[in-house]
Amino acid sequence: MTARRVVVVGYGMAGARFADEVRRRDPAGERVALTVVGAEPHPAYNRVLLSAVLAGTMPPSLVGLHGPDWAVETGVDLRVGVGARSVDRVGRTVTLSDESTVEYDALVLATGSRAWVPPVDGLRTESGALAPDVATFRDLDDCAAIIDHARPGAPIAVLGGGLLGLEAARGLLGRGCLVTVVHPVGHLMERQLDPAAGAVLAKTLTDLGIDVRLGRSAAQHVSGDGLKLDDGSHVPAELVVVAAGARAEVGIAESIGLSVRGGIVVDDLLRTSDPRIHAIGDCATHPGTAAGLVQPAWDQATVLADLLTGADPAARYRSTPAVTRLKARGVDLAALGETHAEDAEVITLHDPARGRYAKLVLRDDRVAGAIVLGFPDAAATITEFFDTGAPAPADRLALLLGRANPGGAQPRSPAQLPDDALVCRCNTVTKSRLVEAWRAGATDVPALVAATRATTGCGTCTDSTRAIAEWLATTPERP
Numbered sequence: 298m299t300a301r302r303v304v305v306v307g308y309g310m311a312g313a314r315f316a317d318e319v320r321r322r323d324p325a326g327e328r329v330a331l332t333v334v335g336a337e338p339h340p341a342y343n344r345v346l347l348s349a350v351l352a353g354t355m356p357p358s359l360v361g362l363h364g365p366d367w368a369v370e371t372g373v374d375l376r377v378g379v380g381a382r383s384v385d386r387v388g389r390t391v392t393l394s395d396e397s398t399v400e401y402d403a404l405v406l407a408t409g410s411r412a413w414v415p416p417v418d419g420l421r422t423e424s425g426a427l428a429p430d431v432a433t434f435r436d437l438d439d440c441a442a443i444i445d446h447a448r449p450g451a452p453i454a455v456l457g458g459g460l461l462g463l464e465a466a467r468g469l470l471g472r473g474c475l476v477t478v479v480h481p482v483g484h485l486m487e488r489q490l491d492p493a494a495g496a497v498l499a500k501t502l503t504d505l506g507i508d509v510r511l512g513r514s515a516a517q518h519v520s521g522d523g524l525k526l527d528d529g530s531h532v533p534a535e536l537v538v539v540a541a542g543a544r545a546e547v548g549i550a551e552s553i554g555l556s557v558r559g560g561i562v563v564d565d566l567l568r569t570s571d572p573r574i575h576a577i578g579d580c581a582t583h584p585g586t587a588a589g590l591v592q593p594a595w596d597q598a599t600v601l602a603d604l605l606t607g608a609d610p611a612a613r614y615r616s617t618p619a620v621t622r623l624k625a626r627g628v629d630l631a632a633l634g635e636t637h638a639e640d641a642e643v644i645t646l647h648d649p650a651r652g653r654y655a656k657l658v659l660r661d662d663r664v665a666g667a668i669v670l671g672f673p674d675a676a677a678t679i680t681e682f683f684d685t686g687a688p689a690p691a692d693r694l695a696l697l698l699g700r701a702n703p704g705g706a707q708p709r710s711p712a713q714l715p716d717d718a719l720v721c722r723c724n725t726v727t728k729s730r731l732v733e734a735w736r737a738g739a740t741d742v743p744a745l746v747a748a749t750r751a752t753t754g755c756g757t758c759t760d761s762t763r764a765i766a767e768w769l770a771t772t773p774e775r776p
Contacts, residue, residue, distance in 0.1 A: 300330040303605055304391055304399050306381040306549065307407030308335025310344055311578025311594040313362045314725075315405060316373055318602030326372040328606050332399050333373055334391070336380035339437055340365075343750070345591055345723045348461075348624045350440045352468030357437055374399075384553045386571055403573055403605055406550060406561060410543040410579035410589070411435065415456070419518030420539065430520050431537045434465045446536040449473030454524050454534035456515055458485040460589075460623060462540035463498075466507050467625035469538070477508040477532045479515055479524065489621050489632035493647055494668045497654040498630065501671075504652070505627055508532075543589060545580045558582055565613040567601050575601055585616035593617040595725045620680065620722065631676040633683050634658065635666030644693045655697050662688050664696075675699030677761075684719065711761075711768035720765065721751040721758040728765060735769045742766045 303319070305312045316333050323329050335341070341362040349355035368375035380394040390398045412433035414420055420431050427433070432442045443465070446453065451474050455466045458480030466476045478485075484495025485502075499509045510526065515537075517525040523534035545560035556562040556570040560582030567575045567583075578594040586593045596617045603612035623630040635641070635658050642659040653671035657664065657679070664683045669676040678699040682689060690696055716729040726749045734748040742763055746752050752759045 300326060300328055301605065302330050302400055302402045303332070303405065304401040304403075305331070305333045305405045305407055306391065307405075307409055307578070307580070308333050308337065308341050308375070308377065309407060309409045309578070310341065310362070310591060311409065311598060312405070312407035313341035314595055315407065315577060315598040315602060316371075318598050319606055320371045320373070322602055322606040322608040324371075331373045332376070332401075333368075334376045334379055334381055334393060334399070336378070336394075337436065338378045340367075340377060342437060343724065344436070345624075347434070347437070347440055348464035348468055350437070351434070351443060351465060352471045352626065353444075354471075354626075357440070360437075381549055384549060384574075386553055386574070389573065401573075403575065405601065405605075406569070406574065406576040406580055407578050407594075408546040408549065408580040410545050412439075412539060413542045413544050414539050415515070415541050417456075417515045417518055419520065420515075420537070428518065428520055428537075430535060431518065431539060434461055434538055434540045435543070443469070443536065443538055444472075447472045447474055450475065451535045452477070452523070452533040453536045453538060454479060454515075454532045455538045455540060456524075457540035457542065458482070458509070458511070459488065459540065459542065460486060460621060462538075463502070464624055465538050465540055466502070467505070467628065470505060470507055471626060475508075476506075477510060477534070478502070479510045479513055479526065479532060481512065481514040483512045485509070485511070486623075486632070489619075489636055490668055491637060491656065493645070494632075494654045494656065494670055497647075497649045497652060497670055498628070500649060501628055501652040543579070545582070545588070547580060550576070550580070560588065565615065566604060567597055567614055575605075577601055583614065583616065587617075587619040590617070590619060590621065592620065592722070592725070618683070620683070622722065624723070628670075629673045629676065630668075630670045631680060632668050633666060633680060634664070635660075636668050638666060641665060644697060646694075646697055657689075657693065657697055659689055659693075664689055672697075672699060681718075685715075711765045712772075714765075720761050721749070723758075724750040726751040726758075731762065731765050732769065735766075740770070 319329050342360040346360040381391050382394050383392045390400050392398050412435045433439050453469050453474045455462050455478045458478050466478050470476045484492045485498050514527045515524045516527045524532040547557045550561045561576040563576050563581045563583050577597040597614050600612045600614040603609035620633040638658045644657045646655040656668040658666035667679045714728050718728045720726050739745045739748040751762045
């Protein structure tokens with residue numbers, strides 16, 4: 298049987314994960330001959346961990362997704378530092394930036410997204426490049442550029458009070474910078490938080506030492522001076538970090554006539570308007586799936602690998618519930634599912650003096666959404682209810698405070714967790730992955746961390762990972 302030629306354009310998180318899932322199902326490459334093309338000069342890395350790199354808590358060398366010999370060991374034709382220039386849909390070939398061509402039976406677009414820079418006078422030079430003292434926050438090169446300016450006492454402005462902007466601000470604060478966040482909306486993280494939660498978060502960040510300017514936009518940037526805001530006020534800044542959102546990278550899709558609505562439109566088989574071309578990750582648009590989150594890319598990679606290898610021809614991608622964690626030292630925040638719902642059962646606990654806010658949204662006695670700020674135990678418990686769909690306890694306050702557990706009043710032991718329970722969201726490490734690593738010889742917590750990268754993101758899974766390691770160590774027969 299001739300192997301199916303699959304070409305992946307994009308060697309970021311989605312493309313790398315898809316390649317891993319394909320080889321997991323087809324280790325010898327008997328069914329799929331895989332070519333992966335990546336325009337970035339770096340091997341694939343975990344962008345979720347960039348905030349840790351910026352904060353200085355993790356070196357860039359530890360965020361890679363693949364080792365140096367991965368392509369050789371897996372039989373993948375990997376081309377790094379080479380972009381896709383054009384696609385011939387009739388001849389089914391991709392022409393690359395080095396003038397070479399690759400043929401495909403199926404093409405997977407995993408081109409990701411790019412930072413959006415608002416049209417503020419002075420952020421760009423006349424040639425269209427970013428001004429020397431302006432940086433975006435999307436990739437490793439951005440981190441290096443920001444860190445070059447991040448000396449103690451340096452005033453730095455962050456444009457954008459969303460997830461990435463706040464993670465950048467907290468990391469820079471940890472390096473001793475004088476940080477100001479400028480956000481055009483009246484409360485922070487408005488996509489995930491309601492105004493009350495946004496206000497508590499703003500107070501928490503202000504107490505840490507970040508100057509938060511809400512409802513204000515940058516009107517002009519003057520190199521060497523800083524920002525002039527739309528109310529006439531001034532923000533001194535040796536560097537402006539732009540974290541104002543992202544746009545799906547759809548240039549190549551548009552150039553070949555694929556359907557694009559914000560992102561590349563895909564169906565439940567992750568097919569574009571050309572059935573031989575698929576799209577996954579940030580560049581794809583699927584009904585009911587939030588853009589800019591990692592978990593949808595992981596789920597899409599799994600489904601598409603099932604389909605293209607033939608491992609599960611019935612696999613379909615339906616959507617991925619949104620779960621967001623702010624990875625900022627000193628701030629414990631999780632937002633999941635429906636956070637703005639008004640036509641459901643809603644319970645809130647508002648404690649701004651202590652930097653705490655919790656909101657539960659329930660439908661049909663199940664957790665449909667939540668905002669949990671300053672209640673780490675509750676965040677873990679509520680997320681488990683959300684993930685498993687277990688009925689919520691009658692004592693809603695117990696759930697809100699993290700004192701209720703799916704399946705009973707006592708916390709579930711690692712033995713009771715399902716194999717597919719997600720332990721580490723930042724690196725998508727399941728219980729079964731930890732068990733596999735243990736069986737392969739990673740028989741203590743440091744070894745499990747090294748093998749799976751669990752706990753190396755936001756750190757909220759540290760206790761769960763330790764508990765699973767202790768359970769494995771005391772199990773007479775390894776599960």
